[in-house]
Amino acid sequence: MATITSAQIYDARYDLPDGAGTDAVHTDPQYGYAVTLLKTDGSLTGTGITYTLGGGTNLICEAIRLLIEPLLGRDIEELMAEFGQVQRSLAEHHQLRWLGPHKGVTHAALSSITNACFDLWAKSRDVPLWKLLLDLSTEQLVNLIDLSYLEDALTRDEAIRILDSRRPTRGEREGVLAEGYPGYDTSVGWMGFSDEKICENAKRAIDEGFTAMKLKVGASNPADDVRRVERVRATVGDQALIMLDANQAWSLPKALDVLTELVEINPFFVEEPTQPDDVQAHRKLTEAIAPIPIAVGEAVANRVIWKNYLEAGAVGIVQADCTRLAGVSEYLAVTLMATNYPVRVVPHVGDMGQIHQHLVLFNHVALGHEKLFLEHIPHLREHFVEPAHIQDGCYQAPQQPGASTDLHLRGMKPMAVASQ
Numbered sequence: 001m002a003t004i005t006s007a008q009i010y011d012a013r014y015d016l017p018d019g020a021g022t023d024a025v026h027t028d029p030q031y032g033y034a035v036t037l038l039k040t041d042g043s044l045t046g047t048g049i050t051y052t053l054g055g056g057t058n059l060i061c062e063a064i065r066l067l068i069e070p071l072l073g074r075d076i077e078e079l080m081a082e083f084g085q086v087q088r089s090l091a092e093h094h095q096l097r098w099l100g101p102h103k104g105v106t107h108a109a110l111s112s113i114t115n116a117c118f119d120l121w122a123k124s125r126d127v128p129l130w131k132l133l134l135d136l137s138t139e140q141l142v143n144l145i146d147l148s149y150l151e152d153a154l155t156r157d158e159a160i161r162i163l164d165s166r167r168p169t170r171g172e173r174e175g176v177l178a179e180g181y182p183g184y185d186t187s188v189g190w191m192g193f194s195d196e197k198i199c200e201n202a203k204r205a206i207d208e209g210f211t212a213m214k215l216k217v218g219a220s221n222p223a224d225d226v227r228r229v230e231r232v233r234a235t236v237g238d239q240a241l242i243m244l245d246a247n248q249a250w251s252l253p254k255a256l257d258v259l260t261e262l263v264e265i266n267p268f269f270v271e272e273p274t275q276p277d278d279v280q281a282h283r284k285l286t287e288a289i290a291p292i293p294i295a296v297g298e299a300v301a302n303r304v305i306w307k308n309y310l311e312a313g314a315v316g317i318v319q320a321d322c323t324r325l326a327g328v329s330e331y332l333a334v335t336l337m338a339t340n341y342p343v344r345v346v347p348h349v350g351d352m353g354q355i356h357q358h359l360v361l362f363n364h365v366a367l368g369h370e371k372l373f374l375e376h377i378p379h380l381r382e383h384f385v386e387p388a389h390i391q392d393g394c395y396q397a398p399q400q401p402g403a404s405t406d407l408h409l410r411g412m413k414p415m416a417v418a419s420q
Helices: 057-067 076-080 083-091 104-124 129-135 138-143 156-173 195-207 222-236 252-265 279-289 303-312 327-340 356-367
Strands: 004-014 031-040 045-052 181-189 212-216 241-245 294-296 374-376 416-419
Touching: 004 057, 031 057, 031 104, 045 057, 045 104, 057 104, 057 416, 076 083, 076 104, 083 104, 083 138, 083 327, 104 129, 104 327, 129 356, 138 156, 156 327, 156 356, 181 195, 181 222, 181 241, 181 356, 195 212, 195 222, 212 222, 222 241, 222 252, 252 279, 279 294, 279 303, 303 327, 327 356, 356 374
Parallel strands: 181 212, 181 374, 212 241
Antiparallel strands: 004 031, 004 416, 031 045
């Protein structure tokens, strides 16, 4: 038994090394988290995070304080047995839903709360999150998910069918738990890095065992993008896959024009070419640059928008992020939908890969997803109690109980405290 007795909420922001984190739109970012700590009547604490770029993290913290009260006094096992219903009731608060619904500050707050619940649940069972999810029955897994507004794309019975149909062959895929899950290196090609540094980083990534890396594009002069991409391709040759990420910098006409040149280097995918709510623009780009896939996810706010992307055939790589969606629960809804279409899943890692290293193991073993890549960004490693372990370019399966979200918060004061 582990009963939630109080919550502490932190506004955690971290400065980055020169040039790190920069892209065509975000020129001077901080990395930040709105952090939820769920305290229990014992010694356990669940840590939840939602990702920010610094500014406004305090607004999410305030929304966490407003939303979290119904969880106080709940036993974690009893809570998680019906978590899909619980999450829906929080998201549909009769006053606060007006601030979304299912997007923006309130949805980010729900992400932090949800991820804290999953971390606490795994710790209470003394297992890492990936094992907790794999050990659950099909009904228990589906009970974690709010399937509202998805009835035309993913019913409860369909979710059960997807999970049950893949259970007999799980053993064929469990080798990933010992071998590790391949990563791709995003820290190679930040926009603020010089050509020389990008090429040095590309060589380092190859030496560290990575077989894929990402470059930021979307410069005011497209010739700069072409030059940088060509230099990296010349540096790594055919040893590595290259992903391109425009961070929403282009209009549809501009994207069509620039990508005509950039696709000549045969990128593994092109990420966020335009405004993330414009599903039809992504559909047109998908058709224009096929077979190279369009990747989106870090700014796709909820499962309903994902339903629209998938139904429109507007996405080739689903970059669902449990620190931008409403946590692990809504991530499961999205990844089940992606399984049903099917579309490949390569998460965006606002959590720096800490939770998602668990989730891709679940995707592969439980859902039969192809073992592709998980993004790797190393800039906040020192702030996590158990940072992701990368060996020869692969994430190694975490062994510590929980979701790997515990942070060093020494010296920080909670922005808010809620208690029974």
